Amino acid sequence: MKKIKKSSIAMLLTFLLLIPLTLYLGTFLSGRNYYITATLIIVELLIPFILAFEGRKPQARELVLIAVMCAIGIVGRVAIPIPHFKATFAIIMLSGVAFGPEAGFMVGAVTALASNFFYGQGAFTPWQMMAYGAGGMLAGYLFKKKRLPKNPFILAAFGFFAVLLWVGPLLDCSGLFLMSPSISFSWVIAYFAAGFSVNMSQAISTAVVMLLFGKPLLDILERIKRKYGMSEESEGG
Amino acid sequence: MTQDAFSKYHPAINILFFVGAIGSCVMIQHPAYLLAGVLTSGMYYLLLHGRSGWKMIGALVPLFLFLAAINPLFNTRGETVLFWILGRPYTLEALLYGVSVASVFVVMMLWLGCYNKVLTGDKFTCLFGNLIPSLSLLLVMVFRLVPNLIRKTRQISGARKAIGKGAGSGASLKNKLTAGMTVLGVLTSWALEGSVVTGDSMRARGYGTARRSSFTIYRMTAADWGMLCILLILLGTVIGFAIGGSMTATFVPKRSIAPIGGTNLLGFAAYCGYLLIPSALHIKETIRWNISKYRI
Structure with missing residues (x-):
């Protein structure tokens, strides 16, 4: 079986778990939650790219x-x-x-x-x-x-x-x-x-x-x- | 006066404070808390930047007024109509909501201004050096390369000027542009040739063969642990009261602001205490410095 790369796991986790979780928790925040939620999602989107770069050992x-x-x-x-x-x-x-x-x-x-x-x-x-x-x-x-x-x-x-x-x-x-x-x-x-x-x-x-x-x-x-x-x-x- | 006292704490303490301060200011829109945020962030900003800090404050005031005043034009909900504009009501509630949004923006700008002064590049790479080693190394290299390349750019344009090919301040836009492009091209090939040499030299010295250790001058001391406890206790209190609902405030369509009094006062005091920490440390240090100077 082909070994699954760590970075693809991170990518999957981000898209399937982290972002829906952020969106879900964001609805509980009072006030202007959309700023925090949106910025967190942007940061989370950056994570898999950075991990892929780190994992490749450039x-x-x-x-x-x-x-x-x-x-x-x-x-x-x-x-x-x-x-x-x-x-x-x-x-x-x-x-x-x-x-x-x-x-x-x-x-x-x-x-x-x-x-x-x-x-x-x-x-x-x-x-x-x-x-x-x-x-x-x-x-x-x-x-x-x-x-x-x-x-x-x-x-x-x-x-x-x-x-x-x-x-x-x-x-x-x-x-x-x-x-x-x-x-x-x-x-x-x-x-x-x-x-x-x-x-x-x-x-x-x-x-x-x-x-x-x-x-x-x-x-x-x-x-x-x-x-x-x-x-x-x-x-x- | 020497360095800011709060900046001398461990970078982790510094970043924790700013995450807490900025996060809470975005989440809490209670007017009393926002006012506390504006005053404390403004104070610390001025302490850090001195007289030049007023320039930023002067620029933020019109922005604040504009952001506050423009909201009722978009949002017409609310009970108290102040006046009618273009056939639409301009309500007090919407104006108050605009003020709260504008205050959040101002507080955030001021805290970020302090953050830039406190969390310098070396502290950032110290914090993330173990977590994201390649990216931190990249950042460190960019920090070093930028001044280096600026120097090289000046050299190149100086040399071109000396042979009569430079574009002076009176040159036309087209000449300036083509001259700038040529300089950029020369700079690129110069810097890239250098980069290959640097890369090979790093490889020859064993880059990538083992785990890279990183040097930092920051250590968690007893004072840092003490400060960490204080910050966490205050932040925990604030979060506890926030979940308890003592900081809720809505403006449109109806004003409803949680009163500050009784036990809620404790949450407010914790919030003010938290935000005042860096300014208090800075002032304490200034007073001590002046006393020691006076004694000489």
């Missing part, structure tokens, strides 16, 4: 590589001194494209966590980790094994819609759950409308970085991979 090279990509994402705003222009998310997605979905997730989640140590942790930290991590992972899946061509325009379009439709709204959700007195349709519309301009500027800056910089950066990453023999097939061995 190699030294892989660890340092992820750390470097995270640091570049954080430093991006020093390198490009234009206000409100963030290359962070583009770099996360390009890491996902170059090194695969798992690395994409870790780069995203760790970038969110680590950058908040520099700029201040907030109630949004777990949400940001999830949003960035899932964005990096999605990029990894979509561009894996030439499913989508790594064309600058496709990269830019992907970055634009991923920020506008996934990362931005998920961050708006943390504000919605924290600040609005009740969850109703009008509040949801109000929050998403308020966040739209910020999300739009983020989406545009991500698309610009992807368009101008996506291909050159991918070439750099590919070159490093080829030079040091870190192609995806040999990574497992």
Whole structure:
């Protein structure tokens, strides 16, 4: 019989036990329980990914590589001194494209966590980790094994819609759950409308970085991979 | 003045306090408890940040007013109509509910502001180093790499400026963008080459061959255990009274707020005591420091 991995057990436990339990207990809390319940669920969703990463016992090279990509994402705003222009998310997605979905997730989640140590942790930290991590992972899946061509325009379009439709709204959700007195349709519309301009500027800056910089950066990453023999097939061995 | 006294306790004590303080402020919407939360978190925030702390408080006040005032526009339930706006009633109950939601938000921002000052990166990795070793190692490496890469970025742009390829402050947006991208590209290949060398060097020194031990300078001392007991007793009292229903308050559609008095006062006192601990320690330390300085 094939041995079941520890991380898949954690994944199953989270989805079948922990999240329903949280939802069930959440109904007992008085007052604005939805914020605590929602944030707990986000944290619980992060657990299986982190356990899978820990369980795999990542190699030294892989660890340092992820750390470097995270640091570049954080430093991006020093390198490009234009206000409100963030290359962070583009770099996360390009890491996902170059090194695969798992690395994409870790780069995203760790970038969110680590950058908040520099700029201040907030109630949004777990949400940001999830949003960035899932964005990096999605990029990894979509561009894996030439499913989508790594064309600058496709990269830019992907970055634009991923920020506008996934990362931005998920961050708006943390504000919605924290600040609005009740969850109703009008509040949801109000929050998403308020966040739209910020999300739009983020989406545009991500698309610009992807368009101008996506291909050159991918070439750099590919070159490093080829030079040091870190192609995806040999990574497992 | 030296360091904040509460920050000198074990990181586990620090994180326990903040989890308790933030958790209870989100769960309890009783006005008296919220007021206690606002005052204590504001006090500790100002003690930690000094004069620059007022900037944050100044930014939170308009946000508080906005969040409080906007709720009745969405929620028209309630008994006491204050006035009509756009054909919809603006009720006192909904306004009070808005005030309570806005206070929760303000208290949370203030406690998180204190958390950022108290629980630094090294304390975080000390707490989670054994639980999630690879992730903590990643975080430590990122903490080290960020200042390192900022230095390298300055070097690269300085070198490019010296050969006349830099974008000064007067450059157009397009030039700034392309210059920034080039710097980022150079930085990426430089840092990644370095990362491979670091990785191989770690492997050569036996990374991954055995359980990694971690060094911390934090030890649970007698004072830490004492503080842990105090925190747990106070928190237990608060939770006990909360389950007993002495902290319930609803605003819409009808105001119903549990009175503070009799035995309920004990729960309130425990809550205030819990939230005052860090500020009290800080003030005690300041007074002691000044007395010792005076004696010299």
